Amino acid sequence: MSQLAFYFALLSLVSVGGIPSVMPEMQRVVVDVQGWMTAVEYTQLFAIAQAAPGPNVLVTALIGWKIAGIAGGMVTFGAFCGPAAVLAYAIGGIWDRMRDAPWRKDFQRALVPISVGFIVSGGYVLATPRGIDWQSALIAGLSAAVLYATRLNPLWVLGGGGVMGYFLF
Amino acid sequence: MVEERRWIAPADFAEVLALCQFLPGPNVGNVSVVLGRRWFGPLGSLVAFAGLMALPVVWVFALALLYADFSSYPGVKAIVMGVGIAGGGLFIGTAFKLAKPLAQKPWGMALAVACFGVISIGRVSLFAVLPVAALLGWFAARRGMV
Numbered sequence: 001m002s003q004l005a006f007y008f009a010l011l012s013l014v015s016v017g018g019i020p021s022v023m024p025e026m027q028r029v030v031v032d033v034q035g036w037m038t039a040v041e042y043t044q045l046f047a048i049a050q051a052a053p054g055p056n057v058l059v060t061a062l063i064g065w066k067i068a069g070i071a072g073g074m075v076t077f078g079a080f081c082g083p084a085a086v087l088a089y090a091i092g093g094i095w096d097r098m099r100d101a102p103w104r105k106d107f108q109r110a111l112v113p114i115s116v117g118f119i120v121s122g123g124y125v126l127a128t129p130r131g132i133d134w135q136s137a138l139i140a141g142l143s144a145a146v147l148y149a150t151r152l153n154p155l156w157v158l159g160g161g162g163v164m165g166y167f168l169f
Numbered sequence: 170m171v172e173e174r175r176w177i178a179p180a181d182f183a184e185v186l187a188l189c190q191f192l193p194g195p196n197v198g199n200v201s202v203v204l205g206r207r208w209f210g211p212l213g214s215l216v217a218f219a220g221l222m223a224l225p226v227v228w229v230f231a232l233a234l235l236y237a238d239f240s241s242y243p244g245v246k247a248i249v250m251g252v253g254i255a256g257g258g259l260f261i262g263t264a265f266k267l268a269k270p271l272a273q274k275p276w277g278m279a280l281a282v283a284c285f286g287v288i289s290i291g292r293v294s295l296f297a298v299l300p301v302a303a304l305l306g307w308f309a310a311r312r313g314m315v
Contacts, residue, residue: 014299020260024288025295032292040250044240045233047253052232054225057195061226062233070230076265077226081218085202086195089214092203095188109315110306111191112270113277117284117302119264124289127257129250138255143258148265157259158252165251166244 001069008060008079015084017115019056020122026063027125036067039129046126050158057081070103072162170203177204197221277315280305 007029015022015086030036037045043068049059057080064076098104127140142164143157174253177185198218205217239245251259271277284302287293302310 010296013193014295015195016191016235016299018190018194018196020263022291022295023260024292028292028294043253043257044236044249046245047249048233048236048254049229050256050259051252052225052229054222055195055197057198058225058229061229065230065233073285081195081198081222083216084192085198085214086201088189088192088194089206089211090193091188092185092206104306106310108187108191110303110310112267113274113280113309113315114284114299114302114306115191116264116268116271117281118288118295119260119267120281120285123257123260123262123264124305125257126260129253139251139254140258140261143255144262144265147259147262153309154259158255161251161253161255161258162248163204163251163252165247165249169247169250 002148003073004064004068004072005075005079008064008076009083012080012083013078015089016111017118019059021115021118023059023122024118024125026060030067039125041066043126043129047158133162137167139164176208271315274315276309280309280315 011022011025014025023150027039027042031039031042042063045062046059049056049062052058058077060080061073063073065073067073095104123140123144129137130136139161143161146152146157146160147154171179171182185200185203186196189196189203192199198221198295201217201221202214205213207213209216236245236249240249268278268281269283281301284298287298288295306315
């Protein structure tokens with residue numbers, strides 16, 4: 001349990017770009033390294049977190065739950081939110097005073113390509129638990145295209161994915 | 170908060186959101202911490218964060234327990250799988266939106282593609298990739314390349 005808490009606290013501090021960025025790393029550890037669940041189960045937990053009302057950080061609670069029950073879920077969720085929240089608290093105070101500092105703009109520009117690469121990775125690992133087959137590629141590709149090109153509420157995209165999943169898998 | 174209660178100006182809110190999207194951690198969670206602090210100090214942060222997360226946590230556990238009961242049905246499993254893959258697609262769509270300003274920046278594009286390659290295909294740990302990528306991004310930004 002303390003190992004879980006420590007690992008999720010570390011993850012918290014590298015989650016630049018939010019939850020999507022750490023999904024590959026979490027999957028690597030809980031599926032590849034520790035073997036606590038399969039890649040399919042991992043994507044299913046993510047699906048439940050997406051379908052529930054609330055922010056997608058809830059997936060960290062479900063991963064802990066799968067590994068060590070409800071208590072495990074509270075530990076992973078708390079460990080993931082805590083360090084980042086403390087950091088946000090500290091930075092929130094100094095950020096306003098640095099409004100015109102040139103390094104701030106550099107910092108933000110530097111993070112754009114990195115976040116893009118990380119977030120695409122998050123989507124990729126979640127969409128390919130079955131490997132790369134045409135069904136997964138179709139669902140993921142359509143979902144990405146709809147989000148990119150329209151202003152449709154993402155909940156419809158998730159619902160559409162569920163319907164396609166029912167008929168394709 | 171912006172439209173109904175007018176607690177904060179739209180531009181100000183956008184600024185806070187931009188900051189929180191680049192800070193590590195859950196974006197909305199960070200917004201609640203930063204705004205809570207601004208108005209009521211540490212206790213404000215704590216209350217805002219707890220208020221934001223308490224109900225969703227209960228919901229998600231309820232849904233997970235429900236799913237555990239029904240996961241033996243192949244139909245349910247297929248639907249949940251489809252939702253998960255669609256969610257992955259949403260991340261990809263989000264990233265492409267975020268990547269729009271990179272269209273004219275080949276170095277930025279190359280860095281994004283490299284990050285994707287080593288993480289998704291190479292399965293390298295984020296803890297190894299982030300420091301290297303941050304360093305490269307920083308140099309590129311200083312030279313106006315991204």
